[in-house]
Structures are given as C-alpha cells and as structure tokens.
Amino acid sequence: MSESGETAFALSRAMGARGDFARALSIVDRALLRTPRSIHLKTARHALNVKLAGGALPKRLEKFVGEDNDHLRAFVCPMPFERMDESYNGDILLCCGHWLPTVIGNIMHTPDRRGNELC
Numbered sequence: 001m002s003e004s005g006e007t008a009f010a011l012s013r014a015m016g017a018r019g020d021f022a023r024a025l026s027i028v029d030r031a032l033l034r035t036p037r038s039i040h041l042k043t044a045r046h047a048l049n050v051k052l053a054g055g056a057l058p059k060r061l062e063k064f065v066g067e068d069n070d071h072l073r074a075f076v077c078p079m080p081f082e083r084m085d086e087s088y089n090g091d092i093l094l095c096c097g098h099w100l101p102t103v104i105g106n107i108m109h110t111p112d113r114r115g116n117e118l119c
Contacts, residue, residue: 005035012044016065021051024065040064 008031015024025048032041047064050057059071080095087093090108 005031005038005041007031009040009044012041012048013064013066016048016051017067021048021065024048025052 008027012024012028015021015027025045028041028045028048032038032045035041043061044064047057047061050061051065057065059069062069062071077095083095084104085093085095086107090106091103092105092107094102094104
C-alpha cells in the first residue's frame, strides 16, 4: 500500500470508529483512484458501504472501519510474525521450523541485507 493509501486507511478507521462512515468512504474512494489495487482499501470501501446501508458487518471486517477487535487472532497464528529459526545448515525457517519446515533463505548463501530485512 502506498503512503497515501496507508494514510487514507488510517483516517478511514479513525472516522469509522467515530461513526463518520460517509466521510471515511469519501477518503477511501479518493485513495483508490491513486492505488486501485489496494486490497485493504477495497475491503474498507466494502465495509463502509455495508455500514452506510445499515447492514450487519461480519466481525472479521470491523477492524476496517474502526478499532481492531482482534477477531482474527483466534484464526491466525502469530508465531511466523514473531519468530524465525536457523537450522544446523544455515536454513532460515519461519516460525517453528520443527513443526512447519518452511525455508525462506539460507544465512550462508543469503546476502547480509536480506537477513536484516527478515528481522
């Protein structure tokens, strides 16, 4: 997402939390003109339209128009975002490498800058 898209998304959430859905939708629509492929802005636009129509918004979408209700925490394991492992041969593994051996690089063959990006 571009910087303008991130700003629009943040404003949309703040205004949505206050119940100002029409103004939030206006900001999201303008941002989508600049970043039409943003899935976050498209989802925010959908959620805002549902709210403006008086419809019930699924819990998983509430964070797009207000405060994050941590609904997805029950469905998404946070460990890949919090932990990396290194195996004996230098493989860099996401999360718990012994449970889910997903190699994303090798410390012996990966330039230093790549390792810094992963941390």
